[in-house]
Amino acid sequence: MPAASPARVLVAEDNRADRLLLSAIVRSEGYHVVEAVDGCDAVEQFRTHRPHIVLLDALMPRMDGFEAARRIKAEAGERFVPVIFLSALGADDALLAAVEAGADDFLGKPYNQVILRAKLSALERLRMLHATMQRQRDEISRHHAHLVQEQEAAKAIFDKVAHTGSLDEPCIRYLISPLAVFNGDVLLAARNPAGNLYVLLGDFTGHGLTAAVGAMPLAEIFYGMSNKGFGPGDIVREANRKLGAMLPKGYFCCAALVALNVHKGTIEFWNGGLPSGCLFRAGRRELVHLESHHLPLGIQGDARFDSTTRVLEVEPGDRLILCTDGIVEARNDTGEAFGYERRDEIIRRTRPEESAFDALKHAVYAHMGASGRDDDITLVEVTVASPQQVPIAAPVQPVENGGGSEEWRLSYELGPRSLRSSNPLPLLQHVVTEFPQLRRHAGTIFTVLTELYSNALEHGLLRLDSSLKSSAAGFAEYYRARSRALVELDGFLRFDFRCEMDGAGGRLYITVTDSGPGFDYSAKLAELDAPREGEYHGRGLRLLRELCQSVSFRGRGNEVEVVFAWSGEHG
Amino acid sequence: MAERLDRALLEERRMLMNDGFAALLDAYLDDSERRMGEIGDALESGDLERLRRAAHALKGSAANVGAEALAVLCEELEDAAEATGLDALGPLVDRVRAELRDVRDAVVAEQQKH
Numbered sequence: 001m002p003a004a005s006p007a008r009v010l011v012a013e014d015n016r017a018d019r020l021l022l023s024a025i026v027r028s029e030g031y032h033v034v035e036a037v038d039g040c041d042a043v044e045q046f047r048t049h050r051p052h053i054v055l056l057d058a059l060m061p062r063m064d065g066f067e068a069a070r071r072i073k074a075e076a077g078e079r080f081v082p083v084i085f086l087s088a089l090g091a092d093d094a095l096l097a098a099v100e101a102g103a104d105d106f107l108g109k110p111y112n113q114v115i116l117r118a119k120l121s122a123l124e125r126l127r128m129l130h131a132t133m134q135r136q137r138d139e140i141s142r143h144h145a146h147l148v149q150e151q152e153a154a155k156a157i158f159d160k161v162a163h164t165g166s167l168d169e170p171c172i173r174y175l176i177s178p179l180a181v182f183n184g185d186v187l188l189a190a191r192n193p194a195g196n197l198y199v200l201l202g203d204f205t206g207h208g209l210t211a212a213v214g215a216m217p218l219a220e221i222f223y224g225m226s227n228k229g230f231g232p233g234d235i236v237r238e239a240n241r242k243l244g245a246m247l248p249k250g251y252f253c254c255a256a257l258v259a260l261n262v263h264k265g266t267i268e269f270w271n272g273g274l275p276s277g278c279l280f281r282a283g284r285r286e287l288v289h290l291e292s293h294h295l296p297l298g299i300q301g302d303a304r305f306d307s308t309t310r311v312l313e314v315e316p317g318d319r320l321i322l323c324t325d326g327i328v329e330a331r332n333d334t335g336e337a338f339g340y341e342r343r344d345e346i347i348r349r350t351r352p353e354e355s356a357f358d359a360l361k362h363a364v365y366a367h368m369g370a371s372g373r374d375d376d377i378t379l380v381e382v383t384v385a386s387p388q389q390v391p392i393a394a395p396v397q398p399v400e401n402g403g404g405s406e407e408w409r410l411s412y413e414l415g416p417r418s419l420r421s422s423n424p425l426p427l428l429q430h431v432v433t434e435f436p437q438l439r440r441h442a443g444t445i446f447t448v449l450t451e452l453y454s455n456a457l458e459h460g461l462l463r464l465d466s467s468l469k470s471s472a473a474g475f476a477e478y479y480r481a482r483s484r485a486l487v488e489l490d491g492f493l494r495f496d497f498r499c500e501m502d503g504a505g506g507r508l509y510i511t512v513t514d515s516g517p518g519f520d521y522s523a524k525l526a527e528l529d530a531p532r533e534g535e536y537h538g539r540g541l542r543l544l545r546e547l548c549q550s551v552s553f554r555g556r557g558n559e560v561e562v563v564f565a566w567s568g569e570h571g
Numbered sequence: 572m573a574e575r576l577d578r579a580l581l582e583e584r585r586m587l588m589n590d591g592f593a594a595l596l597d598a599y600l601d602d603s604e605r606r607m608g609e610i611g612d613a614l615e616s617g618d619l620e621r622l623r624r625a626a627h628a629l630k631g632s633a634a635n636v637g638a639e640a641l642a643v644l645c646e647e648l649e650d651a652a653e654a655t656g657l658d659a660l661g662p663l664v665d666r667v668r669a670e671l672r673d674v675r676d677a678v679v680a681e682q683q684k685h
Binding site for chain 2: 014015016017018020021024025028059086087109110111113
């Protein structure tokens with residue numbers, strides 16, 4: 001039944017008597033009637049009055065009911081306008097023609113009020129249903145458009161936060177969909193103040209905005225902390241804490257973070273839940289897996305979270321490959337996954353001068369075929385550069401000379417608990433770069449501090465034997481021993497800074513003292529002057545001597561002083 | 572003379588149309604005269620399609636006023652216009668014309684009753 005405002009019904013019939021009768025019947029059912037005397041008139045009346053239901057005689061002068069029905073349906077567009085054909089069409093082909101023209105029902109003569117009432121109300125219900133469906137469809141598509149708009153905005157924000165960082169450097173090849181953040185994939189790369197390359201690959205659970213929201217704090221933490229000189233362990237711990245506090249239950253982020261130091265020939269990695277990464281030692285044709293030993297980020301509380309990283313030695317030309325599960329789970333037509341074995345085999349077959357990246361990418365796409373390709377494939381390859389290719393310190397923006405007093409002293413001592421749980425370098429770096437003149441050399445100073453700190457901690461306090469690092473197996477053992485010794489550590493470590501201005505230039509004296517028993521430095525220095533080929537230990541000291549004006553040991557060998565000097569000229 | 576019009580149907584129409592009932596019967600008289608004229612013209616000019624359409628229209632309006640016998644004859648004519656030659660149609664048209672005349676008389680009588 002028509003609601004508050006009656007539905008309009010068009011009655012098109014050329015016999016005046018039949019038209020009068022039909023109009024009277026329709027009107028008596030509560031509808032508003034619009035009349036037309038032939039097909040042309042029907043189309044015109046339809047345009048003018050937009051009736052909701054149309055009753056059409058089949059045979060009419062000027063334009064018959066079939067043509068009129070076609071035009072009216074076309075005119076109605078998406079709107080559902082039921083058309084009832086009048087006069088019982090006897091022949092099957094006439095019936096078919098009416099249906100093809102858009103007839104939704106038929107009404108024979110003599111007109112019967114009861115039958116017409118039933119047909120009208122059935123079609124009216126159908127029309128309402130259609131209108132509701134259309135409204136809902138439009139609403140869904142509006143919601144969808146809104147969602148897309150939101151995603152675009154979110155992506156624009158994310159792109160600003162995440163930018164490409166160091167991803168565009170020539171040693172990095174990567175594949176990631178521009179909308180990957182909505183698949184939950186995040187790829188970030190940055191250099192720390194000492195010029196070490198940090199690469200983080202993350203895979204958030206979920207899709208859409210839920211997957212994307214976590215990417216922003218992750219990117220901020222990654223860039224902010226690597227820029228301030230925090231190590232990989234500090235970064236994943238902070239990311240775990242932040243994501244744990246932020247993400248809803250059941251949401252987390254599988255992630256791997258790798259820090260590459262080409263000067264020391266090491267990578268330090270942490271993998272929580274991501275498919276094992278690959279270190280391919282191109283020269284030795286050896287593939288080492290960077291396995292996940294941890295739970296993903298955002299699951300465990302800070303107290304239980306394990307930020308222990310692993311260290312592996314690398315050589316120039318080695319390849320580091322990280323991927324999300326999109327690659328290993330990529331399926332072909334028969335549903336077979338690409339898998340780890342195929343991946344590893346392709347990497348192993350790569351010749352030293354080739355890129356495993358290209359081979360992997362092509363193999364995965366070939367495996368999936370044209371049909372299965374989706375945007376879920378994220379892959380990154382880092383080629384270990386030779387030390388000569390990488391500046392020791394990341395370039396620092398020159399700053400205007402701040403003037404003021406730059407003659408100062410600072411002493412900073414760490415007890416055993418601090419040494420076990422925190423890394424003093426970001427704080428010291430922060431203090432040092434507060435002085436405009438030193439800020440220009442922030443990268444170099446950071447490298448010097450890093451070396452002094454690790455020497456004093458690992459050799460002075462923890463008594464680790466650096467000759468262990470001469471073999472690859474010993475290399476791993478060295479870092480295991482370091483973790484063990486750190487737990488039982490007792491003692492202190494002190495940094496003393498003294499800054500002197502000399503015109504536009506100046507000197508920064510850094511003394512690092514540890515509470516350990518010291519060592520026979522005269523022998524060590526002699527060894528340094530005649531280095532043996534392929535020696536791992538002593539690299540740190542040699543680096544210090546390159547960067548500083550002088551390096552000298554004091555006391556029983558538990559005290560080392562370096563002098564970092566700079567002149568007034570920029571550079 | 573057999574009953575030309577369906578009384579019950581006509582009564583229903585009257586109830587529905589109220590004051591418009593007389594106008595409805597007037598319209599029927601006009602329409603049917605025009606259609607019959609069309610049928611005669613079409614027969615003369617040999618336009619079978621026009622004849623068929625006019626017979627179809629006459630059938631519909633006859634049914635609507637309850638002239639069942641006329642409607643049946645019109646349907647015969649409509650079918651014949653499709654199936655048989657022009658020559659066979661003459662007698663059928665005459666029968667339709669005669670039946671229509673009786674129906675019209677009955678309709679006029681109906682009008683005068685009220």
